Amino acid sequence: MTDQPSHLFYQSRNPRPFLDRGEGIYLFDQSGKRYIDGSSGAMVSNIGHSNPRVLAKMKAQMDKATFGYRLHFRTEASENLAAKTAQMMPEGLDRVFFVSGGSEAVESAVKLARQYKITQGEDSRWKVISRFPSYHGCTLGALDLTGYDPLTQPFAPMMRGMPKIPAPATYLDRDNLTEHERGLKYAEMLRDKIVAEGPDTVLAFIMEPVGGASTGALVAPDSYYGRIREICDEFGVLLIYDEVMTGVGRTGRFLAAEHWGIIPDIVAMSKGFGSGYAPLGATVAGSRIVEPILDAGGFQHGFTYAGNPMACSAGLAVLEEIESEGLVANAAAMGDVLIARMQGLMARYPFIGDVRGKGLLTAFEFVSDRDTMEPLPVGLNAFSQLVERAYERGLIIYSRRTRGGAAGDHFLLAPPLIITEAQIDEMMSILTDSLDAFAADAGLEVEP
C-alpha cells in the first residue's frame, strides 16, 4: 500500500510503515525490512507472531462460529478457556470473567469488588486507592486509578479523583534504610492512607506488581508485597493486582504475584492473554467473591463481545502454547540472560543509570549522573531519539519519560517469551549500534 491521506487517527498522526507479516519474534514491513519485536508490541505478543498451531485452532473455531451472544449460548471455547485459566492461576483464583482488553479488565475488577462489598452489607466502601505513578487504562474509571498526569489532567474534572499513594521508587530514594525497611516504608503509606480516608470508605487497593509503562519495570523490595497483603486484610480492603502486562508468563511466573506468594482477591489480565491473536482480557477472582454476587442477582456489568468464541479460541490456544512450549520457564531463564547483557552495557554507556526488571519485563533508564540519578535534559528527547535510532536499525523498543515520582527516560525490553539466547545477542547488537548513534547525536560520552 502506498502513502495516501489517512482517514484513521490515533493519539497522533502515524508515520510508520505498513506492516506486512510477522514470524516468531520478527515483524516485516511492506518493503521487506525486518524488525525484532523487542517489546512484543506493547508487551502483548508473549508467544510471538503468526504461530501456525494457534492460527489453525482459531481457524477451526472460525469455520464453525465466530460469534454467539453469551445470553443466547454457552460456547465450548469460552468454557474451556475459563477452565484452562483457572488451572494455570494460583490456588483459589478460579472464576473468570472475559473482556476484550486491559482497561475493561480493570473496570470489571473494580466493579466486581464494589458489588461484592455490597453483598456483605458494606455499601459505604467505594474508594479505590492506587499508586503514583501507575497505569491502569484509559477508560474514565481506569484512568481515575492511573497516576500519570499527561493522560489524566485533561479529564480530571470528569473523574472522582481516587486517592493515590507513591509507588515504591526505590532506586531514587536517598534514605538510609535497608531494602527490607524501604519496602515496609512504602507499604505503610497504604495503611496511613486507608486510615486517613476512613477504612469503612475504602473498597480496594490496586497495584501493578511490576511497573510497566508507568515506572519502567520497577520491582518493589520483597518486603513490600507481603506487608501490603496484611494491611489490606487488616482493614477488609480488597487487593486487586493489575497483571494486564505482567500476567501470562511475562515475568517468569504465570502471574507476577507468584514471585512473592501473594494471592490477590481479584486479578486483571489482558495483553499476553490474547497475545495479539485476539482482543482479549479477563478479570479473575475466587468463588468467595463471585458466588455472593451471583446469589444476589448477578454481576451488573458486561461487554457485548465478552467471551466471544473467536477470541476465546485464540486465548485457549495461547495458554496451550505457553504450557506445551514451557514459555514461563523460558521467560525466567532468558530474562536472566537479558538483564545480564543489559548490565554489561553500563560499562560502555555512563548515561545508563539503572537496569531492572523481572523475567522478560526489563528496562534501563537514562541519567545524566549515576550518583544523583538526575535525568537527562528534557531537550535531548532521549526517550524518542533512541527508539528512532533502534527502529531505523530494525529493533522495536518501548519508551516513556515519566519522571515526577519515579522514572525518567526509560526503555522497556520485553521480547516475546519464545526468544532464544542467540536472538537476545542479535537484539543487543542492534541496541549497541543504536546507543552509539544516539550518544553521538546527543553529544554524550561513551567509554571505549
Ligand code: PMP
Ligand atoms: N493496566 C496495565 C498495567 C497496562 O499496562 C495497560 C496497557 N498498557 C492497561 C491496564 C490497559 O490496557 P488496554 O490498553 O488493553 O486497555
